[in-house]
Amino acid sequence: MAQSKKVGGLSRRNLLKTTGAAGLVVSAGALAGKIYSPAVAAPAPKIRLAWTEVAACHSPLGFGVAKGLYAKHNVDVELFYQGASGQTLIQALATGKADVGAGLIGDWLKPLEQGFDVKLFVGSHGGCQRLLASPASGIKDIAGVKGKTIASYDVVSPPKVAFQVTLAKAGIDPENDVTWKVVPFDLVGEAVNRGDADIAAHLDPWAFSIEKKFGLTKIADTQTGVYEGHTCCVLGANGAFLKANKDALRRLAIANIEVHDYVADHADEAAQWYLDALKPAGLTHAELTEILGSFVLHNHPIGQPLVDQIQKSSEDLKLVKVLDSSTDPKAFAERVTVNLLA
Structure with a gap:
């Protein structure tokens, strides 16, 4: 560091x-x-x-x-x-x-x-925000997000807004090329683990916890890429x-x-x-x-x-x-x- x-x-x-x-x-x-x-x-x-x-x-x-x-x-x-x-x-x-x-x-x-x-x-x-894909989704990078379902905890949650920017700058329409699913704050990881969504958009420490707990793949965050x-x-x-x-x-x-x-x-x-x-x-x-x-x-x-x-x-x-x-x-x-x- x-x-x-x-x-x-x-x-x-x-x-x-x-x-x-x-x-x-x-x-x-x-x-x-x-x-x-x-x-x-x-x-x-x-x-x-x-x-x-x-x-x-x-x-x-x-x-x-x-x-x-x-x-x-x-x-x-x-x-x-x-x-x-x-x-x-x-x-x-x-x-x-x-x-x-x-x-x-x-x-x-x-x-x-x-x-x-x-x-x-x-x-x-x-x-302090992460975009995390389930292993079952096969998603490895932002390009793989197109057509998938993303779980977050509010219709205008900060992670949703942050990663809409990430998607838009990658040429993916953040409203029409993906589906956003609103779930309770504490159940974002569970929704992805159950297969109700392919990707989680969440804040730390909760994002860190579900990444470790469910073996999710980090495909973007608010430190790298467009957020560098x-x-x-x-x-x-x-x-x-x-x-x-x-x-x-x-x-x-x-x-x-x-x-x-x-x-x-x-x-x-x-x-x-x-x-x-x-x-x-x-x-x-x-x-x-x-x-x-x-x-x-x-x-x-x-x-x-x-x-x-x-x-x-x-x-x-x-x-x-x-x-x-x-x-x-x-x-x-x-x-x-x-x-x-x-």
């Missing part, structure tokens, strides 16, 4: 640097084995952060709170369990139950296009909270980058916290370590790189008719993001 480059100091100039063609932000700090208290004497502002408690890609948030990595930057993060869907994330921010939320880009963009008062401000990671270099999940802030707490959110963004870099280099430690605190059913420490180690946790754009990522995702969602044909991806991306480092 790639290691973060360490640099000294905690100023913005020393803490953050952009790297590579995508301009992804990399953070620093000699962090191992320490618990931190706030770095300054002033009371830490409270930020209520909505998360999906048992989702593997959200576990770094809880781990970061428990280890004190957010408190190190003088923010008091209170986690709010918002449920397991993008709709409940939007509701948590719209009703004032949370100030900030962590969500898939695919869940954020349609409400934002419709005028939802949230600004996206930092990415967390890349990749893409950001998967980002943080968004309620508009009113952002106006009143821009400096606190800047420190939250910096802390969030540091948290994910730390987990990238210490997946086993984060997995142990995940296992002890959240007890995801049927998964061992070794398996949770493998899941966290598979994510692209150094992919966390902020500023212009985030705008570029949102533009790219907007273009993808226009392709599969989630966003309106009249939406300008570049202008839209600039409108729904905020650069907290400016």
Whole structure:
């Protein structure tokens, strides 16, 4: 696994640097084995952060709170369990139950296009969704998906939308060349195993679990292929909270980058916290370590790189008719993001 480059100091100039063609932000700090208290004497502002408690890609948030990595930057993060869907994330921010939320880009963009008062401000990671074929289907790659049935847990589930993009870019009509079958969240793998569907589209850790349990073949994910270099999940802030707490959110963004870099280099430690605190059913420490180690946790754009990522995702969602044909991806991306480092 790639290691973060360490640099000294905690100023913005020393803490953050952009790297590579995508301009992804990399953070620093000699962090191992320490618990931190706030770095300054002033009371830490409270930020209520909505998360999906048992989702593997959200576990770094809880781990970061428990280890004190957010408190190190003088923010008091209170986690709010918002449920397991993008709709409940939007509701948590719209009703004032949370100030900030962590969500898939695919869940954020349609409400934002419709005028939802949230600004996206930092990415967390890349990749947490898998497209898995049953051995009986004989499918080995995306080309083999044409004419098959794909099980997912909602008519507009993030995995469905994500892999509609994959299919469309492979020349397969994501509506007419395949059949989508909606099944209960916990029965996606069972549907494929029973032969009710040929393919499962799901999120980790559940996708990882059914891949192992039923011996499914991974034919696509949201890290490789058309998603190479893409950001998967980002943080968004309620508009009113952002106006009143821009400096606190800047420190939250910096802390969030540091948290994910730390987990990238210490997946086993984060997995142990995940296992002890959240007890995801049927998964061992070794398996949770493998899941966290598979994510692209150094992919966390902020500023212009985030705008570029949102533009790219907007273009993808226009392709599969989630966003309106009249939406300008570049202008839209600039409108729904905020650069907290400016």
